[in-house]
Amino acid sequence: MSDIEKRDVEAYAAQDSEVGTAEEVLPARNLQSSHRALRVLHQSEQWLDRKMGVETQGIDRVLEENKEPPSIWNVFLLWWSLNVHVGVVPLGVLGPEFGLSLSQSIAASVVGTILGALCTAFDGTLAPKLGLRQIACSRYSFGFWGAKLCSVLNVIVGGGFAVVNYVVVGQILSAVSDYKMSITVGIVIIAVLSYIISLFGFKLIHTFEKYSWIGTLILLLVLVGQVAPHVDPSIPGEVGSSGLGFAGAFLTILAINFSNASGWCSIAGDYYCHYPANTSFWKIFSLTWLGIVIPTSFSIIVGACLGNAALSAAYPPYAAAYTDHGLGGLIATVYHPTGWSKFALVILTFSVLGNNVAINYSSGLSIQLLGHFFHAVPRFIWSLIFVIVVAVLAIAGQEHLSTIVSNFVSLLGYWTVSFTIILLIEDRLFRRRTGYNLSAWNQRSKLPWGAAAVFSLLAGYLAGGVTGMAQTWYIGPIAAKFGGYGGDVGIYLSGVITLIVYPIARHFEIKLTGR
Numbered sequence: 001m002s003d004i005e006k007r008d009v010e011a012y013a014a015q016d017s018e019v020g021t022a023e024e025v026l027p028a029r030n031l032q033s034s035h036r037a038l039r040v041l042h043q044s045e046q047w048l049d050r051k052m053g054v055e056t057q058g059i060d061r062v063l064e065e066n067k068e069p070p071s072i073w074n075v076f077l078l079w080w081s082l083n084v085h086v087g088v089v090p091l092g093v094l095g096p097e098f099g100l101s102l103s104q105s106i107a108a109s110v111v112g113t114i115l116g117a118l119c120t121a122f123d124g125t126l127a128p129k130l131g132l133r134q135i136a137c138s139r140y141s142f143g144f145w146g147a148k149l150c151s152v153l154n155v156i157v158g159g160g161f162a163v164v165n166y167v168v169v170g171q172i173l174s175a176v177s178d179y180k181m182s183i184t185v186g187i188v189i190i191a192v193l194s195y196i197i198s199l200f201g202f203k204l205i206h207t208f209e210k211y212s213w214i215g216t217l218i219l220l221l222v223l224v225g226q227v228a229p230h231v232d233p234s235i236p237g238e239v240g241s242s243g244l245g246f247a248g249a250f251l252t253i254l255a256i257n258f259s260n261a262s263g264w265c266s267i268a269g270d271y272y273c274h275y276p277a278n279t280s281f282w283k284i285f286s287l288t289w290l291g292i293v294i295p296t297s298f299s300i301i302v303g304a305c306l307g308n309a310a311l312s313a314a315y316p317p318y319a320a321a322y323t324d325h326g327l328g329g330l331i332a333t334v335y336h337p338t339g340w341s342k343f344a345l346v347i348l349t350f351s352v353l354g355n356n357v358a359i360n361y362s363s364g365l366s367i368q369l370l371g372h373f374f375h376a377v378p379r380f381i382w383s384l385i386f387v388i389v390v391a392v393l394a395i396a397g398q399e400h401l402s403t404i405v406s407n408f409v410s411l412l413g414y415w416t417v418s419f420t421i422i423l424l425i426e427d428r429l430f431r432r433r434t435g436y437n438l439s440a441w442n443q444r445s446k447l448p449w450g451a452a453a454v455f456s457l458l459a460g461y462l463a464g465g466v467t468g469m470a471q472t473w474y475i476g477p478i479a480a481k482f483g484g485y486g487g488d489v490g491i492y493l494s495g496v497i498t499l500i501v502y503p504i505a506r507h508f509e510i511k512l513t514g515r
Contacts, residue, residue, distance in 0.1 A: 025060050025442060028375035038376045045378040048199075055201020058379050059368045061441060062131040067274045070206045075124075075284060078206065078271055079291035080213035081354030082264070084220065084299055086172065087165035090327055091260055092303020096311045098249040098485075099238030102231065105304040108253040110297045115254075116261030117296075119420035120268050121289035126427065127269030128284065129277045132441055134269030134362075135369050138419070139441055141426040142457075143450025149457070151366040153415050154266040158359040158366075159390050161263065165352040166190055166394035171328025176345045179325065183398045190349065191391040194356035198364075199380050202274065205361060209354050213295070216351035219344050220302050227334045230315040231305045248479075248487030252470055255488040257300065261292055262416040267362035306330060360387055414465030414490050418457045418498040425502050426453075430510070449513050452505035459501045464493030 032042045048054035095105020126137040135154055139147040166187045173186030197208060237246070268288060275284070309315060310322040310330050321333035331348070335341035364383035368375045374382070440446035470479040470486030478493065479486035 025375070027372040027442075031373060031376040035376075041378050041381060042376070045380065048380070052200070053204075054199050054380060055203070056378070057201065059133050059136055059365050059375060061136075061438065062273050064131065064277060067131070067276060068203070069275045069279075070203075070210075072275070072279070072283065072287070074206050074210055075272065075275075075287040076291040077213075078209045079264075079288070080217075080295045081209040081211075082358055083292065083295040083355070084213040084216050085165075085351035085355055086168050086216075086327075086331070086348050087161070087352045087355055088260070088296060088299035089220075089303035089306065089331075090164065090168065091257060092300040092305070093307035093310075093327065094256060095253050095304050096237075096307035098253055099245075100249055100253060101235060101237035102233045102304055102308045104237050104246075104250060105253065105307070106301055108250045109257045109300045109304065112254040112257030112259075113261045113296045113300065114293055116258035116263075116416075117289045117292040119262035119416055120264040120292055121285045122424055123265040123420055124268030124272050124288045125281050125284045126423065127272040128275040128279045130436060130438060130441070131273055131277070132269065133273055133365050133369075134265075134267055135366050136441055137269055138423060138453075139447050139450075140431070140436055141422050141448065141450070142453040143448045144442075144444035146450030146454040148370050149454060150266065150419065151369045153419075154366040155363050155386065157263050157266060157416075158363040159386070159393065162194075162356055162359050162390045163394045163397060165356050166391060167398050168327060169349050169352055170394070170398060171326045172331065172345050172349050173328075175325060175328045175332035176342050176349075179329075184395050186349070187391055187394045187398070190352060190356065191387050191394075193350075194353055194360055195384060195387045197353060198357045198360035198383055201361065201379075202271070205357055206271065208357065212351075212354045215347060217295075217298075219348055219351075220299065222344070223331065223334060224302055224305060226336065227305055227309050227318075230309040230318060232308065232312060232314055235308065235312050235314070244481075244483040244487075248470065248482030248485060251482070251487040251489055252485070255491050257296075258491055259414075259416065261296060262420070264292065265416050265420050266366075267358065270362045270365055271358070306334065309334075414461050414469070414494045415457065417491050417495040418460035421460075421495060421498045422453050422456055422502050425499075426506070429503065430506060446515065448515055449509060452502060452509040455505055456498050456502035460494035460498035464495070464497045465490040468493040 032038045045054065045056050049056045092105065092109060095109060096102070100108065123134060123137075126132075127134060130137050130140075135147060135151050138150050142150055167183070169190040170183035170186035173189065174181050174183050197204065237249075272284060306327075310318040313319045317333055318330060322330040325332075328345075332341055332345055335344045360383045361379075363386045364379040364381075367382040367386070368377070368379060437446060467476040468478045468488065468490035469476045470482075470488040470490075475486040476490065479488055479490070481487075
């Protein structure tokens with residue numbers, strides 16, 4: 001740890017001893033006292049805590065003396081449960097669908113994951129030293145109002161991931177019932193289970209995520225073994241191995257997987273805020289990066305193998321199952337014999353719980369950060385509303401899984417890369433010597449205006465993302481240069497533009513406002 005980092009840690013500890021969280025969250029507490037409905041909800045939350053251990057912490061800053069850190073290995077194992085599940089498998093199927101060979105699909109997916117995980121790994125390092133949830137940390141760049149935009153985007157990101165998970169689970173449960181049960185019923189079942197577990201908060205989530213991936217890993221290994229005889233790596237991709245068509249497809253798959261791995265950057269700190277302020281930066285960074293890259297790459301490779309077997313038409317039963325019943329039907333056909341297939345599918349259904357539990361929990365926290373009124377409403381209420389909305393969207397989009405994955409997930413990267421660059425520059429350049437006033441996190445008058453961060457984020461997204469995106473509904477002018485369906489280069493353009501704009505804009509913001 002550098003001398004500057006050591007001084008920062010000492011400053012954080014000193015501030016914690018001077019200012020308690022009571023003053024910082026006073027506006028929300030006043031609202032709970034003055035409004036009967038909010039008071040009843042707060043009392044209900046307290047009752048649930050006494051009777052069932054439901055977490056009541058919400059977005060309040062965790063003081064250094066109140067931190068209850070899990071094992072540091074949880075930083076690594078947490079991501080296995082979030083990424084070793086059937087909801088990640090569709091990302092691997094996309095490569096063959098875009099006309100890439102098996103080796104090309106795996107290369108694009110793994111490289112995208114490696115790069116995207118860097119965003120999440122860095123952002124997560126801010127939470128231990130600040131004692132704040134991830135979006136709350138962004139207030140020191142985006143300000144009180146600008147962070148609201150980040151909260152909204154974070155909820156949308158979580159909702160998109162959850163929709164994919166719900167649909168995949170619905171397809172699998174439908175396959176288990178020999179397609180007698182509708183996908184809708186499966187969606188409702190997983191939504192209810194995910195919400196119940198997320199109610200209990202930080203401690204239970206860390207315990208649950210530490211172990212829930214083990215059974216899923218075994219089942220996915222068996223799945224690879226059973227599909228392997230029908231996987232042919234020698235089959236060339238439809239787009240060839242050179243030219244603009246290949247470059248476009250490769251870049252698009254890389255962008256989708258970058259976005260998937262970087263999509264966690266806005267929630268990582270939600271699970272690290274209890275670690276001590278003096279926790280090694282590199283320990284958090286490396287364990288997070290490895291924890292995302294290894295399990296995500298594994299799940300995506302499983303998907304690429306399934307896509308190769310189903311889309312090459314070399315084995316008609318797989319092609320028919322995928323065409324008629326989607327990914328759930330394909331997995332049901334790959335597993336054999338029938339009795340084992342149904343057992344494995346039921347267990348795989350619950351593999352997405354780890355992912356959805358974290359999404360529900362973090363989305364509830366993000367909504368609380370929209371303002372003092374939202375803060376006054378307990379997290380479990382916002383998580384419930386979130387789950388209901390996501391379930392409705394999943395039911396409505398259940399027939400279009402591949403479209404949802406390819407269009408939605410790649411859109412995430414345009415904001416996550418800009419978000420990370422802004423936090424990185426703020427932390428390593430503008431606050432390198434001044435540090436953070438921890439007690440100011442919930443006081444708009446002491447936070448930055450956030451104009452520089454919002455402007456830089458929008459500049460990166462609009463000037464870079466829009467011109468470089470390649471979606472089924474829109475291909476930007478730069479992406480169109482790759483011909484055919486275009487090549488998604490929006491992420492790289494967004495990152496470069498934000499990297500140029502933010503330091504300049506933030507410099508002038510500080511000169512103008514003094515904060």
